[in-house]
Amino acid sequence: MSQRAQNEDEAAIISAQLRELDRDAYLASLVLPQHARLPIQTLHTFAAELAxxxxxxxxxxxxxxxLQFWRDALEGERHGDVESNPLANALFSAIEKYKLSTVPLLRMVAARRFDLYQDPMPDQNQFEGYAGEVASIIFQYAAQICVGEQDAPEQFNDAAGHLGVAQTYVRALYSFEYDRRRAQVFLPVNVFTAFGLKDNDIFAGKPEEEILQALQSCAEHARDHLDKANKAIKALPSAAKPAFGVWPFIDSDLTRMQHALDKGEWLAVKMSDWRKILRLMRWGLRK
Structure with a gap:
């Protein structure tokens, strides 16, 4: 097989993986410039694989x-299993081509250890630190790739930081029912304790009124970060903005969740793909 054919196969595999693991990131990647699409899809696929x-x-x-497999790979122990992994190959190609530091990616791997256990997320500071490590860095690297800059300007960090926190809040809100049944709490516990709730109350799903109030508070934190991300994205050079194409999807999901919570429910239905594509197109035109 020629190198070109191998690269095309690898790109198809990455695209298919991303479409399966993170539909929003996949849809948003369709509007990326051609040179940036594969490396950014690769970064999102790596993050989704860990998640x-x-x-x-x-x-x-x-x-x-x-997780140790990825830790070893990022630290340079590229044994046979790594060499035969299309995602790993694509990831290292992106790292080399765009001179991306592996340190934040190693932090992402380390942060995902939290997912495996039943320790609660203590507070907003811990939550935002976690969000920065598992989500924000991908947006930052994506913006760097789009504009071809090795070092991220402060404005990239601001947009990426707030968007990553907002996305992590929204995903945790949507997975709240699933997580609590597994005796896990990904949302900040101090938000729940502010309404007089303990861990056992969260796992039991009662009292519902106080849980709804806590979830509404988390949604408000998400909205605050999403608004700040939007403001920061508007100030970016036009070449960097496609890196943040999931913003309208997060906005839509958060709006739907807030409407559900206002009605006394904590389960919400996300927007269909075709509606998301329309929102992405309108968002792109406004940017």
Whole structure:
């Protein structure tokens, strides 16, 4: 097989993986400039692969082993399993071509250990630090790739930081029911304790009124970060803005969740793909 054919196969595999693991990131990647599409899809796929580990294991050890695979790979131990992994190959190509530091990616791997256990997320500061490590760095690197700059300007960091926190809040809100049934709390526990709730109350889903109030508070924090991200994105050079194409999807999901919470529900239905594509197109025109 020629190198070109191999690269095309690799790109198709990455695209398919991303479409399966993170539909929003996949849809947003369709409007990326051609030169940036594969490396940014690769970064999002890497992040989504780490996020999916907790859903694939029933106990921590298998998850730890999978995280160790990526830790070893990023630290330079590229044994046979790494060399034969299309995602790993694409990731290292992006790292080399765009001179991306592996340190933040190693921090992402380390942060995902939290997912494997039942320790609660203590407070907003811890939550935002976690969000920065598992989500914000991808947006920052994506913006660097779009504009071809090795070092991220402060304005990239601002947009990426707030968008990553907003996205992590929204995903945790949508997975709240799933997580609480697994005795896990990804949202900041101090928000729940402010309404007189303890861990056992969260896991039991009662009292509902106080839980709804806590979830509404989390949604308000998400909205604040999303608004700040939007303001920061508007100030970016036009070449960098496609890196933040999931903003309208997060906005839509958060709006739907807030409407559900206002009605006394904490389960919400996300927007269909075709509606998301229309929103992405309108968002792109406004930017």
């Amino acid at each position: 999916a580990i907790r859903h694939r294991v029933s106990e921590p050890m298998p998850g730890e082993i999978r």
